[in-house]
Amino acid sequence: MLFCMLNKQSEYFPLFLIALSSLSWLQCNPNDSTRDTDFNVFSPEISASDIHSHIKFLASDSLQGRESGTEFEAIAANYIIQAFEQYGVEAKGDDGTFLQAFTINVARSTNPHASDDTDGERRVANNIVGWIPGRSNTDYIIIGAHYDHLGYGSFGSLYRGNTPRIHNGADDNASGIAGLLELAHYFSKNPPEDNLLLLAFSGEEMGLLGSAHYVKEPTIDLAKAKAMINLDMIGRMSDENLLIFGIGTTPKWSKLAKAVNEDSLNLNLLEDGTGASDHTSFYYKKIPVLHYFTGTHSDYHRPSDDLAYIEEKGLELVVAHVAKMVDALGPLSKEELPFVETPRKQRQSMTLDGPTLGVLPDYGFEGVGMQIIGTNPGQPAQNAGLQSGDIILALGETQFEDIYGYMDALKTLVVGQKTTITIVRDGKKQTLDLQL
Ligand SMILES: [Zn+2]
Numbered sequence: 001m002l003f004c005m006l007n008k009q010s011e012y013f014p015l016f017l018i019a020l021s022s023l024s025w026l027q028c029n030p031n032d033s034t035r036d037t038d039f040n041v042f043s044p045e046i047s048a049s050d051i052h053s054h055i056k057f058l059a060s061d062s063l064q065g066r067e068s069g070t071e072f073e074a075i076a077a078n079y080i081i082q083a084f085e086q087y088g089v090e091a092k093g094d095d096g097t098f099l100q101a102f103t104i105n106v107a108r109s110t111n112p113h114a115s116d117d118t119d120g121e122r123r124v125a126n127n128i129v130g131w132i133p134g135r136s137n138t139d140y141i142i143i144g145a146h147y148d149h150l151g152y153g154s155f156g157s158l159y160r161g162n163t164p165r166i167h168n169g170a171d172d173n174a175s176g177i178a179g180l181l182e183l184a185h186y187f188s189k190n191p192p193e194d195n196l197l198l199l200a201f202s203g204e205e206m207g208l209l210g211s212a213h214y215v216k217e218p219t220i221d222l223a224k225a226k227a228m229i230n231l232d233m234i235g236r237m238s239d240e241n242l243l244i245f246g247i248g249t250t251p252k253w254s255k256l257a258k259a260v261n262e263d264s265l266n267l268n269l270l271e272d273g274t275g276a277s278d279h280t281s282f283y284y285k286k287i288p289v290l291h292y293f294t295g296t297h298s299d300y301h302r303p304s305d306d307l308a309y310i311e312e313k314g315l316e317l318v319v320a321h322v323a324k325m326v327d328a329l330g331p332l333s334k335e336e337l338p339f340v341e342t343p344r345k346q347r348q349s350m351t352l353d354g355p356t357l358g359v360l361p362d363y364g365f366e367g368v369g370m371q372i373i374g375t376n377p378g379q380p381a382q383n384a385g386l387q388s389g390d391i392i393l394a395l396g397e398t399q400f401e402d403i404y405g406y407m408d409a410l411k412t413l414v415v416g417q418k419t420t421i422t423i424v425r426d427g428k429k430q431t432l433d434l435q436l
Pocket residue numbers: 172205301
């Protein structure tokens with residue numbers, strides 16, 4: 001597949017540019033491909049060593065950061081499709097294939113103020129859609145993970161060096177795809193009661209584009225979806241601390257998550273069903289969601305998000321928890337899992353309507369205020385001089401205790417406003433000028 005693709009591409013397109021074209025990589029039928037990987041040598045059990053192999057491939061430099069709509073994303077897609085095929089997962093994408101294509105308007109994705117008819121570059125990206133028939137139920141459970149990342153970091157990167165570097169995205173989100181593949185293998189050999197819809201999304205890093213497209217044009221009726229479980233950044237579990245968002249989206253989540261916690265993980269259960277990842281698209285379709293997450297870190301959206309820092313054994317435990325949740329959902333009907341709206345608390349900058357600071361919060365921070373892991377280039381926080389590790393205590397006169405208070409404070413401000421921001425850095429409180 002890779003060979004076929006590169007041949008076709010290199011004749012007509014410069015590297016990185018895959019325009020809408022009859023020669024796009026979709027034309028390469030994955031069924032024609034030479035089998036690069038024998039996925040059946042992997043254990044059908046969820047295993048740290050298989051997880052390691054998947055991430056090693058997906059987060060290698062040769063995949064050049066898996067940017068949406070590039071041939072490198074396509075290489076990752078082919079890897080996932082080959083695994084699905086060899087595990088016996090059924091194709092539920094367009095026209096009997098695993099692929100669901102959508103178009104990205106690159107100008108608009110990297111600059112929300114660009115108009116939709118901008119004559120900019122358009123690319124075709126693909127979601128991957130697989131299906132494992134269940135033993136008894138007609139409903140289904142969605143398990144999703146995004147496989148795209150930042151390429152060389154031309155958008156969304158926190159790296160500040162002058163030389164572009166590959167953003168391998170081992171945790172973000174080769175880790176989630178490794179989990180998806182392990183679950184595909186496991187459940188293809190041990191079918192659960194429910195059907196499983198397996199979704200590998202593209203376009204996540206450009207603004208949840210793949211999942212937004214999928215919910216607009218679902219290939220399986222969303223009315224039969226019992227729940228959606230999103231795996232995004234699950235490769236850094238230390239001290240067995242696992243965060244699960246979306247717990248408030250149906251009343252039984254909390255009890256179930258605790259009941260299947262046989263490995264005694266320290267579960268940090270968070271109510272919010274929205275956030276900066278693909279489960280948000282399903283939340284707005286009123287489907288109970290969960291987002292498994294092992295926390296942000298200083299390599300987030302930087303070239304250093306590498307395989308070397310992945311906690312494979314921890315990842316195995318996270319995926320095992322997901323598998324047990326899937327089995328625990330089997331006896332429950334869709335009616336027993338009613339969707340509940342959760343307050344919008346932790347929505348990140350890219351989905352806010354008002355002003356944004358351009359910061360990445362540390363969700364694991366437990367002190368007073370909101371600690372940040374990084375700032376986005378050219379945005380108000382960075383312009384004000386904020387740095388990784390700063391703890392924000394107040395915007396203007398409004399002080400707050402935590403991220404929720406921060407979001408509320410931000411809502412009272414408008415784009416363009418001049419105010420101040422009070423922070424603690426290295427134990428010292430200071431107030432900086434802030435232009436929103
Ligand atoms: Zn990301």
